[in-house]
Amino acid sequence: MNFVGPRLLKGKVDKNSEETNLTTHQLAGEYDLKHHLRRLRILEESPLVGRCLRDSGLREDFDLNLLGFQQEKEVDPLHQAVADHTLRPGQILYLHGEEQDLEKVVRDLSLEQLPDLQSYTDVNARGGLAEVLLTPRSGLLGRTLTTSRFQDRYRVNVIAGKRRGVLLEDLPHQRFKFGDTLLVAGSFRALANLRSERFNFVVTGMPSENPVEDFRHNRAWVAVLLTLTMLGLMTFSSVPSVMVVLMVAVAALLTGCLSTEDAYRSVSWQSLILIATMLPMASALEKTGGVTLVAEFLSNNLGTYGPQFTMIGLFLLTSIFSQFISNTATTVIVTPIAMVAAEQAQVAPHSFLMTVAVAASAAFATPVASPVNMLVMSPGRYKFTDFVKVGVPLQLVVMVLSVLLLPRLFPF
Structure with a gap:
């Protein structure tokens, strides 16, 4: 990608430009705060x-x-x-x-x-600015500043906004849309806490002069020890992984590595709800015969050429789903199909299941496929088509490597 990417995205990379850190003055100037x-x-x-x-x-x-x-x-x-x-x-x-x-x-x-x-830098020595980008799954979409209670929830003020690079007028009455960028002002601690948000928005602009969040350095060695203990137990012990993770999480709270407020804020409630709703959907597909229907289609049309071609079909099916819904939900839906397809092909399911896992993670072709894609879209000034140009070839490369390597690592 280091050699091919710049050619696919002509005009996006300026080799002569020097990397500079974003400052509060620059961020304020982009939103014309002075006037x-x-x-x-x-x-x-x-x-x-x-x-x-x-x-x-x-x-x-x-x-x-x-x-x-x-x-x-x-x-x-x-x-x-x-x-x-x-x-x-x-x-x-x-x-x-x-x-x-x-x-x-x-x-x-x-x-x-x-x-x-x-300039805004004359306003507050104890606070600053930051820019956030609304994600496609944000709970703020369709709401206004008042109905979203943004200030009460995040302890910052929304002072300006942009939509497709154009400043929004009458901001308090504007309904938020996917891709909107908001300029927020608040204390340095409140701005640092915005980084922990996972679904409603991502922080795309944090001035370099904003102080770094105060870490608990005296507990760093405890956190490293707990992480190594968790990995060791999950790898070499018979204790269920869920129990291991819960025990380590409780230990992190008891040792002061994590506060109860930080722990609660880090829980991905939307992911929990998503998984809880997708599991019944997967069961419904299985009980109604939908899983068998798709698996038979893959086996009858691709399986006759060999299990590798069934893997290609599973990869393409998973990739299409993962471009528009989360990889977790995609995996929950496609995994039963992979199991039935392996059973009908009379092969071990491991390669098929790993194909689904790899394809669900290879969400490169659209900006809405992953929060990471959204994170780089605004700072890099990428378009939807830019992700298609780079993401589709990259996914094809991953597919070819998966079909060639997975059967060797997990024989049929």
Whole structure:
């Protein structure tokens, strides 16, 4: 791929360009924050005095995002916006939005406009920016900022968005779509926590000056020891793998390698639900004869030429499914077909099952096939067709290697 990839993706690779780290200034410039950010002081006669942020109406009535506030002096530290904070005279609000909305809030709510900031980097020394990309299976799709409760869930503010590279207008009322990128602002800890999100979005832009998440370095050796113990027990002991994993997970909690909050957040609930729903579907296919029907089709049309051709059929079937649904769900559906096909061909099922496993993991041909594909799509500015150009030949190479090598490793 190092030699063929650049030729397939002409114009995507610039050999003369030097790799640079993303900065907050660059990220703010891409979303034109300089012309959408204002510092406004609350005057004595302002109707905001005595209200909490939740009831201020800044977002609902004026389509503005509050990035933070200072108490009275411009040298005071910037505090993160909290929903139950009570507004007082003299406080300085850092508001982001369209110019006409900013001018309207100054008139209607008796606010004093302070000199403009040169860039977002002047706003907060304890917080920053990040860019996230919505995934095809995101639970945020079809929702707005209000209905998604993005700020409450992730403790960050969505201050701008793009759709196909174009800035979104009227962001609070826009319904999210697959591929939208959102610019979020918050504390460094909140931004670091965004990396643990697996399904709703992926972090595609994290400025280099954002501090790295504070790791528990004093527990690193314990984590390594637990990992080696888990691998050893799974490989050489008769204890079920599920029990081994559960015991190691409990040990990680008891030894302080992992907090209960981190453990809960890392559980892939959508995967659990997906597997739970796909297992009955696989059983339904088996009981209704669907599995036998597909297996007979593969055996009658390809099996006559040898088991390797049946493997090709299983690989192609699995690959097609895995481009549009998760590899876990694909494996659950196709595995019974592979078992029945091996039984009808009167061969050991190991090569057929490994073919399904390899094909389900070789999801290269579409950006929606894997979260990893989505992760590189926006930063690399790839198109859907770019994945097809590179992914299809790569999957064919994997198929040929699988058909040649798997029967040698797992004889029929």
